[in-house]
Amino acid sequence: MPRRVDLRSDTVTQPTDAMREAMSKAVVGDVGYDEDPTINELERRFAGIVGKESAIFVPSGVMANQIAVRVLTSPGDVIVAGRSQHVVSFEMGASARNSSVQFALIDDAKGILRADEVLDVIDAEHDHQPHVAIVAIENTHMLSGGTPWELDDVNALKRAIGSLPLHLDGARLFNASVATGISASDLSAPATTVTACLSKGLGAPVGSLLAGPTDVMHRASIERKRLGGTMRQAGFLAAAGIVALETMIERLGDDHVRARVLAEEFAKAFPESSYDPSSCRTNIVAFDHPRARDIVEELSSKGVLGGTVAPRRVRFVTHLGVNDDDVDFVSDILAHL
Ligand SMILES: *Cc1c(COP(=O)(O)O)cnc(C)c1O
Numbered sequence: 001m002p003r004r005v006d007l008r009s010d011t012v013t014q015p016t017d018a019m020r021e022a023m024s025k026a027v028v029g030d031v032g033y034d035e036d037p038t039i040n041e042l043e044r045r046f047a048g049i050v051g052k053e054s055a056i057f058v059p060s061g062v063m064a065n066q067i068a069v070r071v072l073t074s075p076g077d078v079i080v081a082g083r084s085q086h087v088v089s090f091e092m093g094a095s096a097r098n099s100s101v102q103f104a105l106i107d108d109a110k111g112i113l114r115a116d117e118v119l120d121v122i123d124a125e126h127d128h129q130p131h132v133a134i135v136a137i138e139n140t141h142m143l144s145g146g147t148p149w150e151l152d153d154v155n156a157l158k159r160a161i162g163s164l165p166l167h168l169d170g171a172r173l174f175n176a177s178v179a180t181g182i183s184a185s186d187l188s189a190p191a192t193t194v195t196a197c198l199s200k201g202l203g204a205p206v207g208s209l210l211a212g213p214t215d216v217m218h219r220a221s222i223e224r225k226r227l228g229g230t231m232r233q234a235g236f237l238a239a240a241g242i243v244a245l246e247t248m249i250e251r252l253g254d255d256h257v258r259a260r261v262l263a264e265e266f267a268k269a270f271p272e273s274s275y276d277p278s279s280c281r282t283n284i285v286a287f288d289h290p291r292a293r294d295i296v297e298e299l300s301s302k303g304v305l306g307g308t309v310a311p312r313r314v315r316f317v318t319h320l321g322v323n324d325d326d327v328d329f330v331s332d333i334l335a336h337l
Pocket residue numbers: 059060061062063065086087138142169171172197199207208
């Protein structure tokens with residue numbers, strides 16, 4: 001078979017041997033009766049890591065976001081968010097469908113939201129405009145190229161919005177933590193609710209977590225059931241998740257180094273894109289190009305798989321399944337386009 005390096009997403013990983021081993025030995029029970037010790041352990045650990053009182057294990061990152069939206073909003077409310085965030089643009093309109101809310105969109109081309117722009121939307125409530133229930137941010141911010149928020153920026157946003165709840169979509173929170181050297185709990189402290197995906201850079205097969213205050217998480221577990229996310233002996237999945245939290249966070253730095261090498265090569269191969277490789281700080285190479293879809297097709301025909309995440313925007317993602325040799329292979333192809 002011709003060689004293939006899959007940079008479409010950090011979701012394409014296979015579970016590690018340690019995960020398979022932990023799964024085979026997991027002690028499980030019926031989550032519907034709160035009797036799965038492995039899930040309880042995973043939830044307890046995650047809550048501790050992000051510094052929240054309580055957490056729930058859910059099948060996907062989309063469901064984690066959707067549960068947070070359900071518990072923090074009422075129908076007709078507004079969520080302030082960046083226009084290219086996952087909860088806005090990549091969940092098939094789920095927030096409107098599930099919670100009857102609408103978004104007020106802020107520019108997030110650089111990954112972060114400007115506090116003054118967020119405040120203008122909130123303030124418009126005094127001008128006959130609808131109630132803002134929450135502000136949602138994403139860290140790392142995917143579409144801008146896996147941009148990590150600086151702690152000062154998250155804290156400044158929280159100070160600006162005061163008691164209004166902040167939801168942190170932390171699908172790649174641990175990438176942000178490794179890239180900035182700031183703990184996941186410090187990055188999450190300004191947020192009421194925080195999510196993280198086990199099935200992305202951490203390499204677990206399935207699952208995400210949502211954490212927050214006990215009362216909010218109690219309601220969240222009811223919404224999980226409502227949305228069909230209360231699984232039964234899902235401790236098998238949680239067992240892999242525990243291994244992910246224990247052993248797979250630090251190694252994300254390797255993905256970041258490899259992405260940065262690729263970023264330099266992509267910048268050289270496509271100078272017309274004006275892509276600045278120093279903007280690549282985690283595991284995502286993303287840039288605009290008028291022929292984005294053609295580029296993805298051409299590279300794919302040469303064994304380098306990537307994707308588009310907007311009409312003229314390409315994306316290539318490093319992960320557990322990409323090693324230095326793969327980076328050399330891709331670099332060589334880029335150098336000879
Ligand atoms: C992938 C992703 C999600 C959703 O996760 P799934 O497990 O694929 O449902 C949510 N937010 C962000 C920022 C993501 O990248």
